[in-house]
Amino acid sequence: MSKSLLQQFDVSEDRLKAIVSDTIAGADDGELFLEYSEAEALTFDNGRLKTANFNTEQGFGLRAVAGEATGYAHSSELSESALLRAADAVAAVKGGYSGTLADAPARTNRHLYADENPIAAPGFEAKARLLTEIDAYVRGSDPRVRQVTASLAASWQHVEIVRGDGQVVRDIRPLVRMNVSVVVGDGDRQETGSYGMGGRKSFGDFLAEDNWHFVADEALRQALVNLSAAPAPAGTFDIVLSAGWPGIMLHEAVGHGLEGDFNRKKTSAFADLLGKQVAAKGVTVVDDGTIPERRGSITVDDEGTPSARNVLIEDGKLVGYMQDRQNARLMGMKATGNGRRESYAHQPMPRMTNTYMTAGDMTPEEIIASVKKGIYAVSFGGGQVDITSGKFVFGCTEAYMIEDGKVTQPIKGAMLIGNGPDAMHRVTMVGNDMKLDPGIGTCGKAGQGVPVGVGQPHLRMNQMTVGGTQA
Secondary structure, eight states: OOOOOOGGGSHHHHHHHHHHHHHTTTTTEEEEEEEEEEEEEEEEEEEEEEEEEEEEEEEEEEEEEEETTHHHHSSOOOOOHHHHHHHHHHHHTTTTTTOOOOOOOOOOOOSSOOOOOTSSSSHHHHHHHHHHHHHHHHHTTTTTEEEEEEEEEEEEEEEEEEEEOOOOOEEEEEEEEEEEEEEEETTTTTEEEEEEEEESSSSSHHSHHHHHHHHHHHHHHHHHHHHHOOOOOOOOEEEEOOOSSSHHIIIIIIIGGHHHHHHHHTTTTTTOTSBOOSSOOOOOOEEOOOSOOOOOOOOOTTTTOOOOEEEETTTTTTTTOOHHHHHHHHHOOOOOOOOOOOSSSOEEOOHHHHHEEOOBOOOOOHHHHTEHHHHEEEEEEEEOOTTTTOOOEEEEEEEEEEEEEEEEEEEEEEEEEEHHHHHTTEEEESSSSOOOSOOOOOEEEEEEEEEEEEEEEEEEEEEEEEEEOOO
């Protein structure tokens, strides 16, 4: 779909803008969010194409914000009658309220990704054939392979945001992802490994033979490492976190606590700590939605605010929060381009984009060599975090013992347990090898999922609690 979404309505653009303006008049903020999206997903599992899905979706969400209250209505019907019904419902939030409409976001001509629809090429048959090739390649790589699951997913989202003053902001967002999961076995023992990559671009780069070979090889390597892993010990250990994907712990244990809504409501462990030392010196954390073609990047957020590189923690000191327009206004701060929503059926809220810790000056080898006895966590799986207390639990999907400064036995079942603010004070060494994850992150909050990126360099964290399975 190349033409404006405004033209999909059965009324003129001027009439549509007038309805939006009347709805928002007297409120503090608001917008009409229009969306058209296409999504495709193919999964090859256990030697056959198991699922192949394609769907399109379109609709609008209309919002008015009055102080802390929000009126929101959405519909998949792009018509004047549907918009007027939504306007009647939304306008109720203004009852007895008299606000001043906030200034519109700044405009931008920046383009962080191409408009090209990744679903269009290669075609369905070529994608299905590639998944078959991946399955055959992995099975032929090692006789211990028992199951292979490979998937390709792509989406193309066209959004337009109409503000009360008539300003229109447009963004077209491509997104692709490739994943391979492998089960290997030896006798009665079975272990798994997985790897993926993606970004806001076409499939071209990811479907190159060298790239999908790398994804498949990494998934198999991790599975085979786990097949030889010993049960993880439990206790208190110095921990070394690898660069890249382990930044998911930073995202969950610290990032969510720095979102504006949790801090305005004082439900975050970081509430009222601006200007205070919340991490060890040398720790700098950034949320950056402006990195070209990254999974978490957005040219503008879902309120029309241009994305930005926002420093959250600088040399251990808390210097900023991630903000949407409503929470920024209520806290007397500036919107940071972090107002995001899953779709037109959802309201925006402060969300992360690409959140990472910046590099230090130590080499990974120096960090590992500094540990007498500890654990080297290379990759994480699922985790749980309590935003209010900051407490977290993360499972390691690939980990090793460190003994006398050397990486030794792989271990399985290690659970990293801690508290986000406390853990940040336990960082004693920061590597010089900051790396972003390969483009696989999806963040959940209040029932909404959005694509995100994470990253970090190698880190040493002293005396962290580890839950293990060793008898």
